[in-house]
Every structure is written in C-alpha cells, then in structure tokens.
Amino acid sequence: MTVDDLLAELGPGDGYMYLSKDLNPHDLTDLIADRYGVPRTLVLDGFTDPTVDESRGAALLAPFADRAVTIRAWAYGDQWVGTGTARDAEGIERPVLVVAHRELPEPLAVVPEEDVDWMERLIRITGWTQPAQRPDVDWAEMESRLGTALPSDYKRMVETFGAGAFDGYLDLNQEPWTNLRDDGLLIWAGTEHEDLYCWRTDGDDPDRWPVVVRSFDNNDIPFDCRTAQFVCHALTDPHHPFTMARWFDTHWFMNYRESD
Structure with a gap:
C-alpha cells in the first residue's frame, strides 16, 4: 500500500x-x-x-x-x-x-501594514512558543567583523528562532554570508533550491535595506520590504513569487536543535 x-x-x-x-x-x-x-x-x-x-x-x-x-x-x-x-x-x-x-492558529487581524510589528506577526504565523533560542548573540562583535550594522528585525529573528528553517525550507543564516558582497548584497537566508535571500546594502541605515532574492538562475528579484515582512508574505501570500502558502496551510519554524 x-x-x-x-x-x-x-x-x-x-x-x-x-x-x-x-x-x-x-x-x-x-x-x-x-x-x-x-x-x-x-x-x-x-x-x-x-x-x-x-x-x-x-x-x-x-x-x-x-x-x-x-x-x-x-x-x-x-x-x-x-x-x-x-x-x-x-x-x-x-x-x-x-x-x-490539529488546531489551526487564529487568523491574524488585518491591520494597516505600517502599524505591523512584523516579528510579532511572524511569531504568531509560525505558532512559535519557545523561549528565545539565541538571546546572547554578540552582535557588536559580528557587526565589527562584517564592517556594517545589521537590520534590527533580522537580529530579533536570529535571537528568537535560532538555527533552523521556516516551513523546513527557508534556512535562516545565523550570520549573513558575504559571498555576494562585490554585488552589494549580504545573504541572510537561502533554500535547497539554491535561491539566496539577500539585502541590498544601500545607505547607512540597515533597517531600510530592501530584500533582494538572487535566484538559482542568477537573476536578482527586488522586494521593497524588510526581512521579517518578506518572510511573513512568503509564508502566507499564495501570490508571492517565492510563496510557501501553496504547499502548507499552516506554518512553523523547524529548529535544527530539536529535529533529531
């Protein structure tokens, strides 16, 4: 059978x-x-x-x-x-x-996007109830080594979820990769399909850096949003170019420390 x-x-x-x-x-x-x-x-x-x-x-x-x-x-x-x-x-x-x-999470209230705390929304979307996984990350040391400050919502994401992947698919880097730095990009996540989720590091304020996806066929697709907002839309919007909503009705964060 x-x-x-x-x-x-x-x-x-x-x-x-x-x-x-x-x-x-x-x-x-x-x-x-x-x-x-x-x-x-x-x-x-x-x-x-x-x-x-x-x-x-x-x-x-x-x-x-x-x-x-x-x-x-x-x-x-x-x-x-x-x-x-x-x-x-x-x-x-x-x-x-x-x-x-399985009880589904309650639908999220529809509110104007400018009023959304996207990290709180991401926590609710994934049903995350665990304590912060990496609350003691030395961001000052990492940013000094990288030579740049990093987006605050990305830092909250790493502190909250730790090492793992959204829907077991979107793999959250615990430190941005610099492979595409010559192209003005820092890589904060990726997938098994070899898509790279990046920021275009334009300007001195990392909280205003837009997300750019470097696709497996080497095309850059820009998104006018921040990190946590991008992940929320990718998880829940079936029309998003990199949606996961077509495959899963509910969403989670697969913590690698708990998967064995």
Missing part, C-alpha cells in the same frame, strides 16, 4: 493502525518525510520529549499510552501525521501510522 492508501484507510478524522511487522518503519518515515519535510521526534526509545504538548503533536500519542517506542510527527494543515513503532496489546513492537486533528 502507498502512503495515500494508508492515510485514506485511516479516514479524515483521528485514527491509528498497527502495520505489518515486516514493514521497515524507517522506510515509512522516509516516505512521509518526502511529502511533509523533516519530522519532529515525540518519542525516542520509549522516552517522550518532555516539551510535547497539544501544540507539538501530543494528540498522536494518545492511542498508545506508554506503549509508544518511537514516534515522529509532522504538522500539515489541520492534521498531525505520525509514524514510528509502538507495542501492541500483546507487547509486540510494530510499525504504526497515526493521524490526529
């Missing part, structure tokens, strides 16, 4: 199934990861991540009580999807597939 067949068998609501013992659970995890990206680990070797709550896929563990051995989870739209292994009623460890309802 394909992943589609298995999910269809579970139906649209909450459900789970034990699968054949002959199925390699790692293969199933890889198949689902090809569709939904890198998973979050909820249970590993029988130990549940103590930070797991309803916002992080706890509903997937309910059918197994303390019998879950390894469970990995994906958020996709209004559904949690999980797979791994758990012990059945006879104590035999078997591959499992489980789905559960």
